[in-house]
Structure formats: structure tokens, C-alpha cells
Amino acid sequence: MTRRAVARTLMYLSLVAATVVVLLPLAAVVLTSLKSESEMADDSGALALPDDLLNFHNYATAFEDGRMLSAFANTAIILLFAIGGTVLIGSMTAYAIDRFTFRFKKLVVALFLVAALVPGVTTQVATFQIVNSFGMFDSLWAPIALYMGTDIVSIYIFLQFVRSIPTSLDEAARLDGANAFTIYRKIIFPLLKPAIATVVIVKGITTYNDFYIPFLYMPSEDLGVISTSLFRFKGPFGAHWETISAGAVLVILPTLIVFLLLQRFIYNGFMKGATR
Amino acid sequence: MTDTTEKAAVKATAGAAPTAPEPAPAPRTARLWRGATPWLFLLAPLALLIVFTYAPIANMVAYSFTDWDGVSPELHYTGTENYAELFTRSDLFEVFWVSGYYLAASVFQIVAALYFATILSFNVRFRNFFKGVLFFPYLINGVAIGFVFLYFFQDGGTLDSVLGLFGVETDRAWLGTPESANTSLAAVSIWRYLGLNFVLFLGAIQSIPGELYEAAELDGANRWHQFRYIIAPGIKPVLSLTVILSISGSLSVFEIPYIMTGGATGTETFVIQTVKLAFQFNKTGLASAAAVVLLLIVLAVTWVQRRLVPDDKVDLA
Numbered sequence: 001m002t003r004r005a006v007a008r009t010l011m012y013l014s015l016v017a018a019t020v021v022v023l024l025p026l027a028a029v030v031l032t033s034l035k036s037e038s039e040m041a042d043d044s045g046a047l048a049l050p051d052d053l054l055n056f057h058n059y060a061t062a063f064e065d066g067r068m069l070s071a072f073a074n075t076a077i078i079l080l081f082a083i084g085g086t087v088l089i090g091s092m093t094a095y096a097i098d099r100f101t102f103r104f105k106k107l108v109v110a111l112f113l114v115a116a117l118v119p120g121v122t123t124q125v126a127t128f129q130i131v132n133s134f135g136m137f138d139s140l141w142a143p144i145a146l147y148m149g150t151d152i153v154s155i156y157i158f159l160q161f162v163r164s165i166p167t168s169l170d171e172a173a174r175l176d177g178a179n180a181f182t183i184y185r186k187i188i189f190p191l192l193k194p195a196i197a198t199v200v201i202v203k204g205i206t207t208y209n210d211f212y213i214p215f216l217y218m219p220s221e222d223l224g225v226i227s228t229s230l231f232r233f234k235g236p237f238g239a240h241w242e243t244i245s246a247g248a249v250l251v252i253l254p255t256l257i258v259f260l261l262l263q264r265f266i267y268n269g270f271m272k273g274a275t276r
Numbered sequence: 277m278t279d280t281t282e283k284a285a286v287k288a289t290a291g292a293a294p295t296a297p298e299p300a301p302a303p304r305t306a307r308l309w310r311g312a313t314p315w316l317f318l319l320a321p322l323a324l325l326i327v328f329t330y331a332p333i334a335n336m337v338a339y340s341f342t343d344w345d346g347v348s349p350e351l352h353y354t355g356t357e358n359y360a361e362l363f364t365r366s367d368l369f370e371v372f373w374v375s376g377y378y379l380a381a382s383v384f385q386i387v388a389a390l391y392f393a394t395i396l397s398f399n400v401r402f403r404n405f406f407k408g409v410l411f412f413p414y415l416i417n418g419v420a421i422g423f424v425f426l427y428f429f430q431d432g433g434t435l436d437s438v439l440g441l442f443g444v445e446t447d448r449a450w451l452g453t454p455e456s457a458n459t460s461l462a463a464v465s466i467w468r469y470l471g472l473n474f475v476l477f478l479g480a481i482q483s484i485p486g487e488l489y490e491a492a493e494l495d496g497a498n499r500w501h502q503f504r505y506i507i508a509p510g511i512k513p514v515l516s517l518t519v520i521l522s523i524s525g526s527l528s529v530f531e532i533p534y535i536m537t538g539g540a541t542g543t544e545t546f547v548i549q550t551v552k553l554a555f556q557f558n559k560t561g562l563a564s565a566a567a568v569v570l571l572l573i574v575l576a577v578t579w580v581q582r583r584l585v586p587d588d589k590v591d592l593a
Contacts, residue, residue: 007499011395018392019409022467028434029424045437046427089321096317108318115329117578121528121547122571125554125563126336127328129346149324180313209417211531216555227419231535241427248420255415263408266415270472271479 033245040242058246066247071229083203085148094158095184116152142217153273154199161195198269226251339564346560358565371546375526381462382522385470393477411471422535425464454542461533480511516585524574
């Protein structure tokens with residue numbers, strides 16, 4: 001073989017190796033989720049095929065006993081409000097900062113900038129007291145308010161986008177007698193669609209996956225979101241790996257579907273989100 | 277771009293008609309209304325920002341000088357006692373060493389992500405499939421990842437089964453000793469976060485104009501030269517961003533070790549310790565001091581990075 005061919009082979013080998021490393025732990029969990037209790041007991045190892053590939057019994061158990069239905073419902077409510085709020089707040093902030101000159105503008109911009117540098121996990125001890133003092137502790141409002149109020153990244157995404165909308169559009173509308181609110185509602189907001197898509201996707205995925213905030217702020221069992229409900233599997237299902245695996249697969253599945261459908265947007269979204 | 281040409285056009289017309297009459301000054305109420313408009317848009321965002329970001333920081337600094345337990349109405353000012361305790365009690369400070377495992381892991385992670393991003397930015401068969409596979413773990417729920425890997429490292433779990441296929445029998449408890457537990461957890465964090473770094477690098481590499489490679493190839497540059505002289509300088513800003521994200525990420529690890537081991541067998545990280553101090557042992561004062569220290573370290577790291585690699589494009593306004 002020529003040197004080039006060797007290099008190519010090695011490159012494909014490394015890609016295949018990485019694929020195995022990523023997929024193997026997931027595949028083992030999928031296999032386990034399809035096994036019966038007695039198959040689990042016979043000690044054939046994690047990679048043995050289940051006897052019945054269509055044994056969805058564990059999924060039913062995980063779904064019902066793990067209270068996944070209410071978890072998905074709670075997650076959906078939080079997603080709806082948090083994403084809606086983030087889009088509205090982010091776009092309004094971006095519009096105000098980019099299109100107006102006003103006193104203390106530099107200060108306002110700096111406040112948002114510095115906040116982006118503060119990692120949320122560090123301030124949670126004190127945030128907890130504030131959330132508590134509003135009486136939002138142990139209610140769906142706590143995560144909703146926190147997700148809405150602390151998302152600086154989406155403000156950046158909107159800001160970049162508002163900047164690319166020509167100001168001549170605003171001016172034309174203003175000459176036609178439109179005020180700032182009409183301009184925001186009728187011109188800016190509709191033109192922000194691509195940015196809104198990005199924010200909805202990025203925010204949606206991070207909210208769906210977040211564990212820390214719901215874990216700290218919503219201890220009651222009725223208020224479980226998918227991460228905290230899945231976390232509770234640790235207790236009652238103890239060593240029942242077939243049920244825990246089924247629960248994990250149930251939680252991963254929606255992400256996989258969304259990912260396969262929206263791949264391109266998701267890559268772009270996370271690129272914009274992280275590099276701002 | 278558009279708005280500069282726009283401004284140029286406005287200037288040109290202004291210059292062409294210097295005698296155009298100035299518009300009459302707007303009536304007082306209208307001017308007031310105009311001045312208030314941006315604030316109306318900023319009301320909700322600023323209120324949320326102050327209530328959920330700045331007020332907590334201020335309170336946290338204040339609590340850190342007290343012995344508050346987080347519940348009782350009584351709190352006493354104790355000066356810098358919490359900070360002294362933090363820096364002198366070795367068990368409280370030890371958790372920082374755990375970050376070392378994650379820091380080492382992120383070095384490996386960055387190198388691997390850079391490698392895969394480079395090869396996948398050229399023409400490779402099944403490129404989109406490999407891209408998807410490498411990125412997908414980043415999107416998975418942390419609790420699900422925790423369970424997947426608890427099973428992976430279990431006695432007789434995935435890892436042992438795979439090793440069994442190769443004829444290696446282990447009866448190792450992967451999460452049993454501090455060293456192997458931390459190494460295992462750090463490996464999980466590579467598995468989880470490699471995809472994000474990979475996608476960031478890939479985006480940066482793809483924004484390098486293709487002609488550069490062609491020109492280099494004409495000059496007889498090989499892949500390594502292309503990487504060294506075109507790609508590496510081209511992605512410097514993203515690389516430096518990744519380095520800060522990795523450092524602050526390694527200091528604030530929480531989810532995976534909390535879910536998998538609960539911080540047992542020497543896997544307790546700084547954030548796990550802070551959460552336990554605050555919410556299990558009711559030492560809000562001490563926990564606040566710990567959080568202030570972590571915050572200061574993260575801010576310092578970010579500041580150093582900004583100094584070393586100044587942003588050439590100015591953000592905002």
C-alpha cells in the first residue's frame with residue numbers, strides 16, 4: 001500500500017473506533033431494556049441478545065411506575081413557558097439595545113455581558129433564597145423564571161440578528177407613522193424567524209436535559225420533570241437494570257428523533273450559541 | 277455591510293442638501309415618550325437579570341461573611357471566618373484535586389475533537405453519519421447518561437462484557453476506588469462533551485475559505501502543513517474559548533458524579549460539596565464562601581483568557 005492509502009485506512013479505523021465507543025454503551029442499554037427479569041438473572045452479560053426483541057414489558061413498567069407521563073407533561077409546560085419567555089425577552093432586549101441610543105446604555109450592555117461570565121451553578125445557594133422568598137419554591141414557576149431570566153446566550157443570538165436587519169426598514173415604517181412597538185411586532189419580530197428557530201432548539205434541548213434546577217427547586221414527586229423522575233428510578237428500581245434501562249431509553253428517544261429531523265439546525269444552533 | 281452603506285447613503289443625501297430645513301423639535305411629551313421607549317422594552321429583561329443574577333451574587337457575598345444556616349431568622353456576622361475555614365480545612369479544599377481528573381480529560385477531549393473535526397472537514401465517506409454519531413452524546417439527558425454509564429461500569433456490565441469478548445476477565449470494581457472512579461467519571465465526561473468541541477471546531481474550520489487549501493496544495497503542502505499553517509491559526513479564537521469552557525467546566529462538575537456516585541469514594545467535586553453544605557448541612561454561610569471562591573476563580577480564568585487572546589471583533593453596541 002502507498003503511504004496515502006495507509007493514512008486513509010488509519011483514518012477510517014479511528015472513525016469506526018470512535019463510533020463504537022459512542023454507540024456501544026447506548027446499544028447495551030437498549031438490549032438490556034428488552035430483557036426479562038429472568039434473563040437478567042442468568043448472568044449472560046450485557047451484550048447478550050434478549051430472547052424476545054419485541055419485549056416492551058419494561059417500557060410499560062418504567063412508564064407507569066416511574067410516572068413518566070406526568071414527567072413529560074411537566075417538562076412540556078416548562079418548555080412552553082421558558083422558551084416563549086426567552087424568545088420574547090431576548091428579542092425585546094436585542095431590539096432595545098441595537099435600535100435605540102439612551103442614557104446608561106453602556107451600563108445595561110455591560111450588565112448583560114458580565115452576567116454571561118457568571119456560571120449559574122455558583123450562585124445557586126443565594127438564588128435559592130430569592131426563589132424561596134417569592135414563594136416559587138416547589139412549583140413549576142421556579143424553573144420557568146430561572147430559565148427565562150438567566151439566558152444571556154439567546155440575547156446574544158438575537159442581537160447579532162437584529163443588527164443584520166437594515167435600519168432603513170424601521171425608518172420607512174416610522175415615516176408611515178408606526179411607533180416602536182409596531183415596528184418591533186410587525187417588522188423586527190417576523191424577520192427574526194431564523195434566530196427564533198435557533199433559540200427554540202438550543203433552549204429546548206438544554207431545558208429538556210437540565211437536572212440541577214428542577215432537582216433543587218422542585219422536590220415534590222408530582223413535580224418531577226423527565227430528568228428528576230428518571231433520577232428517582234435509582235431508589236425503587238434499585239438493581240433492576242432492565243427497568244432503569246427502559247427509562248433511560250424513553251428519555252433519550254425524543255432527543256434522538258428531534259436530532260434526526262433537525263440535524264442541520266441543531267449544529268448551527270449550538271455553534272452560534274457557544275461562540276456567540 | 278448593509279447598514280454601513282445605509283449610513284453612507286444617509287450622509288450623502290445630507291451633504292447634497294445642506295439647506296434642508298431642520299425638523300421642528302418634537303413636543304415635550306413626545307420626546308419623553310421616545311426616551312422611555314427603550315426602557316419599556318428592557319423592563320422585564322432587566323428585572324429578571326437583576327433579580328436572578330445580580331441580587332443572588334450580592335446576597336451570596338453578604339452571606340459568605342455570616343454563619344447563617346439558611347433557615348433561621350438569626351444570622352451573625354463572622355468576618356472572614358468562613359474563608360479561613362475553607363482554606364485551612366484540608367478536606368474542604370481537597371475537592372479541587374478532583375477537578376484535576378476532569379482537566380486532564382479535557383486536554384484529551386480537545387485534542388481528539390480537533391483531530392476528528394480536521395479529518396471530517398475534508399471529503400470522507402459517511403461524513404454526516406460520523407458527524408452525527410460524535411455530536412449526539414452532547415444532546416442526551418445527563419441523568420440518562422449517568423444510568424447508561426453506571427450500567428457500563430457495573431460488575432458484569434457493558435465494559436466487563438466487552439473485555440470478556442477479548443478474553444480479559446476482570447473483577448474490578450470500576451467505581452470502587454477513588455482513582456479508578458474519578459478516571460471512569462472523567463472518561464464519561466469526555467464521552468459526553470467531545471461532540472460540542474468537535475462541532476465548534478468543525479464550524480470554525482469550515483469558515484476558512486477553501487481557496488487557501490488549494491493554494492497550499494499547489495505549493496506542495498501536505499495535510500499536516502495545511503493543519504499547522506491554515507487550520508490552527510484559523511480556529512484560534514474558538515480554541516481559546518474551548519479552553520476557558522473546559523477550565524470552568526472542570527471546576528464546576530456536578531451532574532455526572534452526583535448521579536453516578538453521589539460523590540462517594542472520593543469523587544465529590546466542588547459543586548457537589550457546595551450543594552451538600554448548603555442544602556444538607558444547612559451551612560449557607562460556608563457554602564456561600566465556597567461559591568464566591570469558585571466564582572472568583574472562574575472570572576479570573578476568563579479574564580486571563582481575554583488578556584491573552586483579545587477578541588478582534590468587538591461584541592455588542
